[in-house]
Amino acid sequence: MSDISYKLFIRAFSSKTRLDIIKHLSKKGASVSDISNSLGFEQSRVSHNLACLAECGFVEVNRKGKQRIYSLNRKTILPMLRLMDRHIKKYHKHLKECGVLK
Amino acid sequence: MSDISYKLFIRAFSSKTRLDIIKHLSKKGASVSDISNSLGFEQSRVSHNLACLAECGFVEVNRKGKQRIYSLNRKTILPMLRLMDRHIKKYHKHLKECGVLK
DNA sequence: CTGACATATGATAACATGGTCATATGTATT
DNA sequence: AATACATATGACCATGTTATCATATGTCAG
Numbered sequence: 001m002s003d004i005s006y007k008l009f010i011r012a013f014s015s016k017t018r019l020d021i022i023k024h025l026s027k028k029g030a031s032v033s034d035i036s037n038s039l040g041f042e043q044s045r046v047s048h049n050l051a052c053l054a055e056c057g058f059v060e061v062n063r064k065g066k067q068r069i070y071s072l073n074r075k076t077i078l079p080m081l082r083l084m085d086r087h088i089k090k091y092h093k094h095l096k097e098c099g100v101l102k
Numbered sequence: 103m104s105d106i107s108y109k110l111f112i113r114a115f116s117s118k119t120r121l122d123i124i125k126h127l128s129k130k131g132a133s134v135s136d137i138s139n140s141l142g143f144e145q146s147r148v149s150h151n152l153a154c155l156a157e158c159g160f161v162e163v164n165r166k167g168k169q170r171i172y173s174l175n176r177k178t179i180l181p182m183l184r185l186m187d188r189h190i191k192k193y194h195k196h197l198k199e200c201g202v203l204k
Numbered sequence: 205c206t207g208a209c210a211t212a213t214g215a216t217a218a219c220a221t222g223g224t225c226a227t228a229t230g231t232a233t234t
Numbered sequence: 235a236a237t238a239c240a241t242a243t244g245a246c247c248a249t250g251t252t253a254t255c256a257t258a259t260g261t262c263a264g
Binding site: 005006007009010011013014016019056057076079080083084086087088090091 | 107108109111112113115116118121158159178181182185186188189190192193
């Protein structure tokens, strides 16, 4: 289990943009432009971030005409999100701005 | 469930230093200097990173003379690590250098 | 095969993060 | 109280990460 793998794994969750994309996809698959419009993010921003998620195995792509429909790898992501939710619910008191390494 | 909470949560896992500290603590609680010596990290580096982990609820502190003994909040961290392991085992083929956002 | 649309890629600039050094605080021993 | 040890804090610099802009590729309709 290499450290680089850990890092890439965690990276998927470590930006607000990717988190928002993941949340959006948790409802259903969507094209780049759909995500882009729904979230108000630049097209290339969405594209870059989806590429990252795809490379890390969190997202799959399928063609549909000109579009590419991205969908979540639910099996891994959903339990992960649940786990995070549980922890955060319990520790939100701590989870204020972490001033230390800011 | 605020986004900042997610971000802080994930941050705990997002650096090699913190990951190493977590691994070290997974055996048993340890003082700053113990961690510092075992891992060969600067004292202040360990201290900064422990503070971050503590603030995010992943680690607890107890005094013992001059020392401060840090120990893992195992309930949250261990399932998290297991989940990561499982994903990484399955997707290591994807989890090579993610060139896109580098 | 041309135009229009959808997505991807690359370079760059702004910003965030982490490590180090210097220093401060806190605690026990004498 | 003075010293020594353990840890914490703050400021700074180096590095990594992200968003944006410009541009390229890819795909369908006509």
